[in-house]
Amino acid sequence: MKKMFLSAFLLLPLFMSGCLVGNRIVYNIVPNQGGKGTATVYYMNIRSDATDSQQFQEDQRLIFDYMLKSREFLKERRDKGQDITSRELYLENGQLNGKATYKFEKLSDVEKTLSYEDGFYFLTLALDDSVITTNGEIIKSSNYKRILWDDKVDTLKFEISIEPAQGTQLKDLAPLYKKGQ
Numbered sequence: 001m002k003k004m005f006l007s008a009f010l011l012l013p014l015f016m017s018g019c020l021v022g023n024r025i026v027y028n029i030v031p032n033q034g035g036k037g038t039a040t041v042y043y044m045n046i047r048s049d050a051t052d053s054q055q056f057q058e059d060q061r062l063i064f065d066y067m068l069k070s071r072e073f074l075k076e077r078r079d080k081g082q083d084i085t086s087r088e089l090y091l092e093n094g095q096l097n098g099k100a101t102y103k104f105e106k107l108s109d110v111e112k113t114l115s116y117e118d119g120f121y122f123l124t125l126a127l128d129d130s131v132i133t134t135n136g137e138i139i140k141s142s143n144y145k146r147i148l149w150d151d152k153v154d155t156l157k158f159e160i161s162i163e164p165a166q167g168t169q170l171k172d173l174a175p176l177y178k179k180g181q
Helices: 053-069 071-079
Strands: 024-031 037-044 082-092 095-104 114-117 120-125 130-134 137-140 145-150 156-161
Touching (some): 053 071, 053 082, 071 082, 120 156, 130 145
Antiparallel strands (some): 024 037, 037 095, 082 095, 130 156
């Protein structure tokens, strides 16, 4: 999996046990002066890589109870600089997706390597990170790649593909989702 984005998306810090997996993350970031702003992040096709029924039940509890409903999750994210204003799970094309909108005080609260300098926003990525789409310009060097946006852009947009480790067996969570949970 892409290491940088596993720690980035607001849902993922809870998944560090390595059980919940998505295949894409979509960011829409609206920066304001002073580094503050709002971000809407979509985590697409959420599944479990649990190897036993106990892990699979824990994954269900994490996503459907803790992340979707609990105040503790909101506090945890606020402590990390992400003040969640909305969060939801939804089905689309038979896949379970997540969406969260949050306010942030610093660009690095969205992504550690997201910065602003000399009239440009930029995000530094590993060379093997797969950028699917962006409204910025991708620049590659021998050590990394960057997405670069002029500060006249209102919304920084990018979509990253995430590949699970080779041979990982994924279990679908979409059939377990009940609207209004």
